[in-house]
Amino acid sequence: MAELSISQVTQETGLRPSALRYYEEIGLLKPTRRVGGRRHYDESVLQRLALIQTGQQAGFSLAELETLFNSMLDTETGGAEWHTLVARKLKEMDARLGNIKRMKRLLEDIMACDDEGLAECIVQTGQKHQIGTSVLE
């Protein structure tokens, strides 16, 4: 399996080298193989990094992702820790989904306003979305 240098990983992921070193420092990535002091990443790190990015957007902190990764493979605890975390996070994600959808609908409606009578249209759109006149005050 191919190994990647830190700069190849940054090219694939858009992350900066400092971010990769930071992830390693906090234990989110396990220390990689070094060749002459330099990091050589296994290709599978790309999938893990993709999952980290997805998780972050879904509202997971890096600490939560670390808990998730590390306690899922820890057979000692019997999965109690991540089970609780995931249950809580699933609820939070539902709330977040609702909020994003609401925000999207509001903004799509506002974007559809004509430049003529824009202010009026925005107020009406706000009312339609139960936001009152508080957006425009």
Place this chain on the structure above:
Amino acid sequence: MAELSISQVTQETGLRPSALRYYEEIGLLKPTRRVGGRRHYDESVLQRLALIQTGQQAGFSLAELETLFNSMLDTETGGAEWHTLVARKLKEMDARLGNIKRMKRLLEDIMACDDEGLAECIVQTGQKHQIGTSVLE
């Protein structure tokens, strides 16, 4: 219309007084009426705060929300500023929606794993979601 003290607003919203003062300081809430030096909020602030919370969860920074609020009511600029911002944010929100849904599906599937052969089930679930074996390593 009823006026609310800062503590009433915190009760309704779950925000702390310091957060409300901070929002005012950065211009996200306009300075409220003072009575004997104390803030008296118009009830409509509740809707604005709800929108701020929704916006934050949807991935807007406080600075972006401020731009949005302030440039939407600014008839000078012809709406160019917020129009661009909203177009960009709508794309970001779609990406975020996709990420949350993917994360939810993954975690729901993992939660459905039986305690017997948990590790194996997690690996298989990861593969089903194209995450490879990198979650468990």
Place this chain on the structure above:
DNA sequence: GTAGCAACTCAAGTTCACTTGAAGTCAAGA
């Protein structure tokens, strides 16, 4: 050998979104 480049470490700095603490003010009640 030495120049160049990409990587390294380690400490300190940055941004965002607040929070905390110290010191002061105002209105109401005993």
Place this chain on the structure above:
DNA sequence: TCTTGACTTCAAGTGAACTTGAGTTGCTAC
């Protein structure tokens, strides 16, 4: 009048997630 309690301002501190900068190291090319 004095105290209490809820507020006020202002400056400094916090935690998360990185970034930056200084100084070092290890190949590769000339």
